[in-house]
Amino acid sequence: xxxxxxxxxxxxxxxxxxxxxxxxxxxxxxxxxxxxxxxxxxxxxxxxxxxxxxxxxxxxxxxxxxxxxxxxxxxxxxxxxxxxxxxxxxxxxxxxxxxxxxxxxxxxxxxxxxxxxxxxxxxxxxxxxxxxxxxxxxxxxxxxxxxxxxxxxxxxxxxxxxxxxxxxxxxxxxxxxxxxxxxxxxxxxxxxxxxxxxxxxxxxxxxxxxxxxxxxxxxxxxxxxxxxxxxxxxxxxxxxxxxxxxxxxxxxxxxxxxxxxxxxxxxxxxxxxxxxxxxxxxxxxxxxxxxxxxxxxxxxxxxxxxxxxxxxxxxxxxxxxxxxxxxxxxxxxxxxxxxxxxxxxxxxxxxxxxxxxxxxxxxxxxxxxxxxxxxxxxxxxxxxxxxxxxxxxxxxxxxxxxxxxxxxxxxxxxxxxxxxxxxxxxxxxxxxxxxxxxxxx
Amino acid sequence: xxxxxxxxxxxxxxxxxxxxxxxxxxxxxxxxxxxxxxxxxxxxxxxxxxxxxxxxxxxxxxxxxxxxxxxxxxxxxxxxxxxxxxxxxxxxxxxxxxxxxxxxxxxxxxxxxxxxxxxxxxxxxxxxxxxxxxxxxxxxxxxxxxxxxxxxxxxxxxxxxxxxxxxxxxxxxxxxxxxxxxxxxxxxxxxxxxxxxxxxxxxxxxxxxxxxxxxxxxxxxxxxxxxxxxxxxxxxxxxxxxxxxxxxxxxxxxxxxxxxxxxxxxxxxxxxxxxxxxxxxxxxxxxxxxxxxxxxxxxxxxxxxxxxxxxxxxxxxxxxxxxxxxxxxxxxxxxxxxxxxxxxxxxxxxxxxxxxxxxxxxxxxxxxxxxxxxxxxxxxxxxxxxxxxxxxxxxxxxxxxxxxxxxxxxxxxxxxxxxxxxxxxxxxxxxxxxxxxxxxx
Numbered sequence: 001x002x003x004x005x006x007x008x009x010x011x012x013x014x015x016x017x018x019x020x021x022x023x024x025x026x027x028x029x030x031x032x033x034x035x036x037x038x039x040x041x042x043x044x045x046x047x048x049x050x051x052x053x054x055x056x057x058x059x060x061x062x063x064x065x066x067x068x069x070x071x072x073x074x075x076x077x078x079x080x081x082x083x084x085x086x087x088x089x090x091x092x093x094x095x096x097x098x099x100x101x102x103x104x105x106x107x108x109x110x111x112x113x114x115x116x117x118x119x120x121x122x123x124x125x126x127x128x129x130x131x132x133x134x135x136x137x138x139x140x141x142x143x144x145x146x147x148x149x150x151x152x153x154x155x156x157x158x159x160x161x162x163x164x165x166x167x168x169x170x171x172x173x174x175x176x177x178x179x180x181x182x183x184x185x186x187x188x189x190x191x192x193x194x195x196x197x198x199x200x201x202x203x204x205x206x207x208x209x210x211x212x213x214x215x216x217x218x219x220x221x222x223x224x225x226x227x228x229x230x231x232x233x234x235x236x237x238x239x240x241x242x243x244x245x246x247x248x249x250x251x252x253x254x255x256x257x258x259x260x261x262x263x264x265x266x267x268x269x270x271x272x273x274x275x276x277x278x279x280x281x282x283x284x285x286x287x288x289x290x291x292x293x294x295x296x297x298x299x300x301x302x303x304x305x306x307x308x309x310x311x312x313x314x315x316x317x318x319x320x321x322x323x324x325x326x327x328x329x330x331x332x333x334x335x336x337x338x339x340x341x342x343x344x345x346x347x348x349x350x351x352x353x354x355x356x357x358x359x360x361x362x363x364x365x366x367x368x369x370x371x372x373x374x375x376x377x378x379x380x381x382x383x384x385x386x387x388x389x390x391x392x393x394x395x396x397x398x399x400x401x402x403x404x405x406x407x408x409x410x411x412x413x414x415x416x417x418x419x420x421x422x423x424x425x426x427x428x429x430x431x432x433x434x435x436x437x438x439x440x441x
Numbered sequence: 442x443x444x445x446x447x448x449x450x451x452x453x454x455x456x457x458x459x460x461x462x463x464x465x466x467x468x469x470x471x472x473x474x475x476x477x478x479x480x481x482x483x484x485x486x487x488x489x490x491x492x493x494x495x496x497x498x499x500x501x502x503x504x505x506x507x508x509x510x511x512x513x514x515x516x517x518x519x520x521x522x523x524x525x526x527x528x529x530x531x532x533x534x535x536x537x538x539x540x541x542x543x544x545x546x547x548x549x550x551x552x553x554x555x556x557x558x559x560x561x562x563x564x565x566x567x568x569x570x571x572x573x574x575x576x577x578x579x580x581x582x583x584x585x586x587x588x589x590x591x592x593x594x595x596x597x598x599x600x601x602x603x604x605x606x607x608x609x610x611x612x613x614x615x616x617x618x619x620x621x622x623x624x625x626x627x628x629x630x631x632x633x634x635x636x637x638x639x640x641x642x643x644x645x646x647x648x649x650x651x652x653x654x655x656x657x658x659x660x661x662x663x664x665x666x667x668x669x670x671x672x673x674x675x676x677x678x679x680x681x682x683x684x685x686x687x688x689x690x691x692x693x694x695x696x697x698x699x700x701x702x703x704x705x706x707x708x709x710x711x712x713x714x715x716x717x718x719x720x721x722x723x724x725x726x727x728x729x730x731x732x733x734x735x736x737x738x739x740x741x742x743x744x745x746x747x748x749x750x751x752x753x754x755x756x757x758x759x760x761x762x763x764x765x766x767x768x769x770x771x772x773x774x775x776x777x778x779x780x781x782x783x784x785x786x787x788x789x790x791x792x793x794x795x796x797x798x799x800x801x802x803x804x805x806x807x808x809x810x811x812x813x814x815x816x817x818x819x820x821x822x823x824x825x826x827x828x829x830x831x832x833x834x835x836x837x838x839x840x841x842x843x844x845x846x847x848x849x850x851x852x853x854x855x856x857x858x859x860x861x862x863x864x865x866x867x868x869x870x871x872x873x874x875x876x877x878x879x880x881x882x
Contacts, residue, residue, distance in 0.1 A: 040643045064839030103839030124834035140598040157581040165876040178617040202481045390877040393565035398505030398544030435606040436831040
């Protein structure tokens with residue numbers, strides 16, 4: 001008999017079925033054994049009477065055993081109906097149980113609230129909880145909506161390499177790789193490659209791991225994360241990229257409303273409010289605003305502190321009913337050499353950060369596309385253009401005006417779901433002292 | 442005026458339009474200047490008469506300049522129609538040219554056949570050729586079809602980490618990373634994580650970079666490539682995975698027929714023939730066959746040599762009209778510790794390779810899902826189970842029977858397109874002596 005998805009059992013009342021899944025919990029009532037069985041589609045209550053041979057197996061079963069069960073789907077008696085849960089009006093009367101995989105006793109009650117370190121120590125188990133499954137279902141749908149939407153807008157996906165040569169930008173937070181007889185590095189972003197690819201496909205995107213050797217352990221930082229990157233040619237300026245980003249965020253949000261309503265409910269998360277055009281302000285304006293509205297004087301600083309990001313987000317929420325807000329025009333001196341300076345005041349860039357519920361989730365800009373201007377910009381930053389010869393070819397051989405952004409999938413997931421710690425939205429987070437298990441000091 | 446896609450200009454005859462793109466080639470005929478302008482949607486011939494101001498700019502233009510052009514779409518005179526190419530019956534009469542990005546003189550004729558090293562030295566330029574764009578368009582559609590098909594079959598995508606801890610399997614071909622005060626490695630596959638994720642989502646897939654520190658420089662090997670990975674729970678045995686793989690390959694092929702016909706034509710590639718169930722044979726049978734049919738005695742060897750893979754493929758093509766063939770039952774001693782041994786003869790595994798037009802593109806198997814059996818298998822291989830404690834949790838806490846495969850996107854692309862060297866199907870190939878540019882010896 002073919003396997004029936006548990007979520008479809010309510011269409012099989014009175015029928016004999018075969019299902020398979022993991023035991024969630026077992027409850028014995030006298031000689032009756034009840035257990036919850038879950039598969040990807042849902043959870044059903046099963047009941048085993050002492051009349052069937054399966055009773056012996058059932059009496060040994062523990063949570064997380066993988067089993068195949070044959071039985072009959074029954075309506076529950078009226079007084080046993082649980083209308084709070086899906087399939088709460090049926091139960092599976094067990095005829096046969098085949099054990100597919102045994103489990104040892106669980107180290108703790110997986111439904112309990114765990115501290116983050118215990119959660120991380122036991123990921124192969126704790127990722128199976130309803131909460132974790134909801135988070136990573138949402139994450140997979142975000143990645144899907146991102147790519148699907150871009151494909152429909154004529155973007156071409158490409159695979160960016162992660163092993164890169166010498167770090168010509170001299171960044172501090174780069175991981176070093178032993179590459180045969182040479183040293184190489186792990187890419188902090190696919191930046192150079194996506195710009196090169198604009199020359200090839202005009203509009204491109206890439207989804208992949210990036211690596212940051214940040215020593216600090218915070219609720220915002222990851223040493224490895226998934227970067228959602230786009231780059232688009234033939235723009236007028238950075239505002240084209242920002243407008244496109246607004247539309248993309250709305251599409252992702254709509255997709256989640258369609259596919260992840262249950263998961264949002266389970267996690268107590270609210271869908272964000274995203275206006276047709278996300279509001280934006282210059283860094284300097286944001287700083288004046290923070291001073292005027294919140295009494296914090298950060299005017300003139302080259303960037304926003306985390307609490308400032310939260311203030312600006314609060315302001316945008318109150319003023320524009322937007323959970324998102326762009327901050328533009330960071331100082332040229334603090335942004336990478338490829339960032340386009342504003343012609344009106346070249347000390348500031350045509351670059352932007354996107355804040356989502358108080359946290360920066362995305363950084364983008366128009367890029368310099370003129371070869372001479374780019375070489376000049378490198379020199380101003382004290383960089384050696386010869387070290388960028390491969391990248392510079394793209395500009396030597398003609399590039400249109402272009403811009404793009406990089407966005408952290410884990411941060412985006414966490415903000416959508418209102419999770420305080422980005423690690424909750426990261427399947428296997430890498431920390432300074434943890435790669436799956438704790439590292440020796 | 443909004444930008445019109447060049448591919449749609451045939452619908453605009455008689456109208457004034459604005460287009461943007463890269464100059465492909467310029468030809469001067471007396472005072473008339475002709476140039477080909479390409480964007481993502483197509484290429485059109487533009488003509489500039491001496492009457493317009495743009496004539497001066499046009500006379501300076503070189504291939505790969507990015508320009509915006511205003512003009513009128515005209516039918517070509519009958520004797521000028523080129524019915525061999527799309528848009529060969531129209532031309533753009535130029536009124537205005539705005540230069541968006543200049544290009545220096547190209548180092549060579551990009552339409553010429555280049556040797557692979559020159560191609561790699563100049564990727565930011567050579568990837569722009571028709572041939573390269575066709576290859577990587579096909580690649581992006583393969584990745585799309587892979588994911589789309591899996592999502593429709595109820596698989597959940599997940600992001601696998603690339604930085605992993607100490608290489609407990611002791612593989613020779615692993616890259617080492619300086620991870621703060623510890624040593625880490627780059628993942629050779631997402632194997633452990635996808636198995637862990639079967640416990641979470643039952644059926645999962647992942648697309649991402651994997652890393653092999655292979656010292657040999659061949660037409661088949663890459664030091665970094667994109668792995669398409671699936672893992673599925675509740676299988677009966679490895680043949681379930683093989684059947685699923687057959688279906689998946691057919692879906693990808695159908696998708697390419699729908700979306701990449703032009704690209705296949707341009708590259709002189711033929712769509713493969715894939716029976717509903719791809720034929721399969723055991724390694725020993727394959728070896729006997731090679732001996733009988735081709736006179737090469739490899740009977741008893743633990744694996745197939747490259748020429749043997751070609752022979753088996755040739756046989757499958759002739760015998761079953763299949764461009765794909767599975768080889769199963771490799772020796773347990775030569776396969777990883779998680780591979781399921783065949784109960785009928787445990788010296789061979791329930792594992793398989795998939796050959797596509799003479800090259801192995803995919804390796805898969807049923808996996809051991811019982812904790813004790815897995816620990817035992819590790820010990821038999823001389824491995825220390827304690828070093829796998831994180832991975833082993835998945836099995837300690839219950840796993841269903843499961844299996845899956847890993848497949849190289851670049852090899853798959855190359856085989857679809859009949860490219861001899863997998864590097865032609867790799868955007869930025871990493872070689873022992875090359876990361877974009879040549880490394881010092």
